Amino acid sequence: MNMIHRKSIILSVSLIVIIALSFFAFSFGENTNTEAKSNTQKLKSFKVASIEFNPKLNDRDKNIDALYKQIETAFKHGAKLAVAPEMSTTGYYYKNREAIKPFVDTIPGKATKKFAKLTRKYHAYVVFGMAEKDPKTNVYYDSSALVGPGGYIGKYRKTEQWETEEHWAAWGDLGVPVFKTELGNIAINICMDAAYPEMARLAAVNGADIMAFPTNSSAQAVAALPARAMENGLYIVSANRSNTEKGFHMIGASAVWSPTGKKLAEAKLIKTPKDDINKPTITYATIDPKQYNNANKKRLKERRPDLYQDIMLKVGPWDYTTTSEPKSVNALAIQYTPVPGNKKSNEDKIVNLIDSKIKNSEVRPNLIVLPELSLTGPSELLKLHRMSTYAERIDGETTKFMKTLAQKYQTAIVYGLIEKSGKNLYNTAVLMDKSGKIDGKYRQAQLSSFDKKWAKRGNSLPVFSNNELGKVGIMIGNDVNFPEISSVFAVQRADIIAIPSSWYGQFGGNMEINHEMSANPYPSGTMPLWSEISIDAQSYTIISNYVGTSKGFKGRSALYTLDPLYGLDQPIVASSNKEEALAVKFKTIQPNNWFNQDKLINSRQPAYYKPLIK
Template sequence: MTKRRFRAAAVQTLARLGDYDHNISLATSYVEEAVRQGCELIVFPECMDTGYLFDSAQHARDLAETVTDGPFVKALSALAAKHGVYIASGITEWDPAKNKIFNSGVMFGRKGELACHYHKQFLATHDQNWFAFGERGCPVVDTDLGRIGLLICFDGRIPEIFRAMTLQGAEIIVDMANFFAMDQADMWGPARAYENGVWLVAATKAGHERSIYYPGGSMIVDPKGRVAAKVPYDTHGMAVADVDPDMAADKSIYAADDKIAGRRPETYGALALPYEQTPVYGIADQPLVPSRSVTKVAAVQMHMTADAANADAVFEMVDHTAKLGAKVLILPEYAFSPTWLPNAEEAALQAESTPAILARLAGIAKRYGCLIGAPMVEREGDRLYAATVLIGPDGAEIGRYRKTHLTAEEKRWATAGDAYPVFDTPFGRIGVMSGFDAVFPETSRCLGVGAADIVLWPAALREPFERELLAVPRAEDNRVALALANRVDSPYPGGSMVVPPTGFPLWDVNVVAPRSLTLGAVMPRHVDLAVCRQKMMIPKVDMFANRLTDTYAPLVAA
């Protein structure tokens, strides 16, 4: 089908509980206004037909409609046919064949036909009181606007759902939501669009419905993670923007890399395993000793530079950080290289010095009883690897991670790793993702499935959104503490930080964790391992137990 630019509208309004006439009238007025403005895709929030906070499962059943003959869906179908547009909305669906109630999304085509039908997969606490978990997978449909996928609200907190649609060729993701918190809109929406290189049209409610306050956050986001239009908080209205589906074909990042082609699906097998077969299964039920379950983690923003091509200053900073009580330390990528992106010759030279560097770091680790994450270049036979070595408090090596996702420049000299090990240490279960690895949500998810408590991220960042949009979701999606140690000579310098497993109290990273550009800055944080082991975002909403892994086949397909 021919792709072309079109105009989309994300509607921000508030349904009235149980009042179909009111909600149909509301939808009609917004569709007419959107059509007046030239919109061809109009998106409404979650459960727009009935409202959302029911008294009971029976109350939900009494209000629910089928997708073929309910009053709200029939009204939307008629509006789509009348105006020759696409209309998507969340509905409360009764499926008589399955004898179940679903939190569903529907999209009607230009002739009023049902073009796409979706069930919410990742159910919030109250959802589970009356809705069944979704049974329709991650559908993507061809339209004359482009390839479109549907999801609903909390589904955006699970990277695999968005990713599965992207891998089926989705260019536009429609999100019908009831956002409870600003970060869900302001961070997760742009983050998912950015990491997948797709458009996002997200519509949510604004106002109060019984015990829930909806702040709003309806927006349209382009494939680079940039917000093209947004409705102000606590207001009703529409975010309207022109959408160019062809932009979703460009998955490029950095100078010569690709967010999709750079994936390593052959290494992601753990993501499709049933929950009961993964290390994270039951981790929250394993006892911890409170006095031994708090770890001080430090991102040490120190490395060699072209102006200071001597490693002594790096060792001194590591020693000083350990002396002040940090127990888990991580350095930036290629910390013992004077350049942020070594070439083949520089990498080979660094590999020669690796044994001596590790020996000195081992002395520091043993002296202070700490763990040091050392990003190095290692040689094995005729191969070089970008590796992070974990040195334990006895000075011995605990293990090493070989970088799995290599940039175009690294591929000229390095061999990629093929696993995401999580190491048991005296300071918690620790995994590593290095540099470019973090662009791929599969990396941190594999570490999460591996029951990591702490993820170390040595980096040489190149784009602002790597820090601003990816760091917090990589921590919160997996309920891990994330230690980002970034170089100060990379294209996007500084900003090292430790993100708690529950994220920050504010969504804007630059406000809550201002970016330091100082070489030698140390960002410490106390991490409670008990919080890292608790993988629930809210009651009954486990970031791993609630995944529907049988729908994730696209993630592990070659």
């Protein structure tokens, strides 16, 4: 064999080996990347149970025995995951550490050991709430434990506490752990945690598929759950109580929520103490693991932790930058069918709607909020190759038109435009004061997949000061999918959040909590992602959205308020199919309410939010 022929053979063999190794590496990489997805696809749908169980105060051992029977009932009916309420082994109200001392238990301990007999027998899982004693420190916690077929798995200690347990329980110190199980990845939040969007977000960022939610709720915690499910793409299994303990009434309405915020099952709402149901109630629903990999969860990849640093701040109890006195606000949210690319036609629509509202009522607005990209219409209706022709500098024709409106009506205005700055285009919203001076501009930070095709994202989440309104934060359209933004605005003490929008159902959905849960019921057409922003930030929130066109914009411009659940104020929602100027009226900050922005800031636990900024 000559040298040339030998080299040719060696080269050929080497090439074959390289191709083989490359194919193997590709296959291995592909399998690695799709492993989680294929494992999810292998899982079959399974039944979950929410156990509405009402323990007797100061009777731990009997409560454990009684709960044992209910868990077994759920397992006998085919449930593979059961969730029981907060503090379900002891009852809820304890004056201090001394009062609860005889009833605390370690985790693992007596309760977990007993329930493990059932989880082993039925090859199932249970999450239940209890008062935990740390054997090393003798510190007590409001905790929940997860027990499975192999026995005790893990625990969660309540992070965001309500006043009652603060007298005996320390803040949770474990963060939000996620436990890998045969059913999927399970995390736990407890009751008041739901009032702080960071807690469910931590579960999602840490990889949860299901969030178990033990609670003792009178409304606030369970009302937040549809939004928490939507924001994070999680199944949520909530278990509440349905009776009254020491004057504290818990409303039942235990429910299972899908990752899109759909209510899969719900127990009866118990409106008043006279309606109490002391006997246990078990509510069943089915979870489909194929839904773990959903659009809402995929949106987590769009998060921008570099912009959320302010959520780590706790500016309280002293903060001299806050608005000291409530501001009276009369606002108009303008809703119309846009004429794509025709700025003059859209100008005429805006003026006619404002003039008509002012003429036919005594409304004298000091704030007007317009939809996203107010004069061109939404980008989805425009041709991408022409976006630069619609764009303008911040001091261009759109701003000149808005200045005439501000001065004519003596009102602040929030409006949107395609901003041109150098070679870049931005989806921008502006706050202008009544004199026509710009108080500030915001460039959309969380671009939709469509807007990424033409716009450069902004890199800050500012809050602007206005003499008549106080402090104003602005979100645009797709931003509402990222609750970290409302948390940043809360820390910056925004009194009002304005949201120019172009929503046609591409995210979010309909509010499905029991209509009677709220003292001032949410109107028909309430959108949970919008409504929860106002409560999460304790900032009055005004949305202005388009209506109509071939895209099917859904209208529903709105005012969402700080506390409709307990009767402080009333949300207002516009129609889904008519052009209108929705008039709303409110006073900011609500310094005397039981829960407000000041109390929110002083009670949140940012030390545990670090995974959200990494």
